[in-house]
Amino acid sequence: MDKIAIDATDKEIILATQAGLELVREPYKQVAQQLGLSTSAVLERMKAMLEGGVIRRIGVIPNHYALGYRSNGMTVWDIADDQILTLGQKIGNLPFVSHCYERPRHPPQWTYNLFAMVHAKTREGVEQQAAEIQTILGDNCRAHDILYSTRILKKTGLRFANQNDQNSKRE
Amino acid sequence: MDQIDRDIINALQGGFPITEHPFAQAGQGLELGEDDLIARIEAMLADNTLTRFGPLYNxxxxxxxxxxxxxxxxxxxxxxxxxxxxxxxxxxxxxxxxxxxxxxxxxxxxxxxxxxxxxxxxxxxxxxxxxxxxxxxxxxxxxxxxx
Missing domain, CATH: 3.30.70.3460 (Alpha-Beta Plaits)
Structure with missing residues (x-):
């Protein structure tokens, strides 16, 4: 995805909204007042950030465990390098894939170059999703595996830090 | 969580409007008034059905x-x-x-x-x-x- 340039005002908007929008009738006006901007400036900048991919989307972010999606699998695939951009896009577009990346191989321990995180209500569901991915990849997939998380050891999340406050990037 | 909550989750995981009255606009498709939609989202955040509401940044x-x-x-x-x-x-x-x-x-x-x-x-x-x-x-x- 091509990146658009963001300036200092955009960064202020990001910092003011990354934890969420206020649940008021005019949430963007609230952001504008907080930052000393006009509402129309906030609206225009956020529209531009959405169109440019700085904002992936705006809306509700469900707790997938609360919705019953208790099984997640990191599916990993060894794809011919000259096919990965086309195939990666197809896999990323699947509705059950939450992250989809090309990453470097580390042979001999690690020969996979495409990572797709999938979410289902059961482990059987994860296996079905992996089978669906395998069908799409067909002969272009040389090997694959599914790594299940057996334990969360740490989960604090990435947060953008204010530039004056580099040490506060954790949740 | 009832059917209205499910409809909100299914409809609003993206596409929340960037307008002066976004809840009013988003509520139209769900046949909910802006205050009702706000209250529903508030309740789902409170009981942890939602982890967050707002923009998801890259x-x-x-x-x-x-x-x-x-x-x-x-x-x-x-x-x-x-x-x-x-x-x-x-x-x-x-x-x-x-x-x-x-x-x-x-x-x-x-x-x-x-x-x-x-x-x-x-x-x-x-x-x-x-x-x-x-x-x-x-x-x-x-x-x-x-x-």
């Missing part, structure tokens, strides 16, 4: 660096190595996974140099190789959870 755009790392940690050392890895503020997530490479963690920092320093420190402390797998391409995400 982590690349603030100029920071992120990588995914994997290590093969002997079982007898696992807890000790996990504690050591987790002690770094730059480590955002860490998961035990079912593979010979059994520890997978995400490292984020302001610059790639800072990440290199953290990975080096972890390798030294653990006496184990850290496989550094920064993404080389990212593919558009179509994820929607169905409620």
């Amino acid at each position: 982590a690349d755009t603030m100029g920071g660096a992120v990588t995914l790392c994997a290590m093969s940690v002997p079982e007898k050392d696992f807890e000790q190595v996990a504690n050591m890895v987790n002690s770094f503020d730059e480590v955002a997530h860490n998961y035990e996974r079912s593979h010979e490479l059994n520890m997978w963690f995400v490292v984020g920092a302001g610059t790639r140099q800072e990440i290199d320093a953290v990975l080096h420190a972890i390798e030294q402390a653990a006496g184990l190789e850290v496989h550094d797998m920064p993404k080389t391409s990212e593919f558009f995400i179509g994820l929607r959870f169905e409620a």
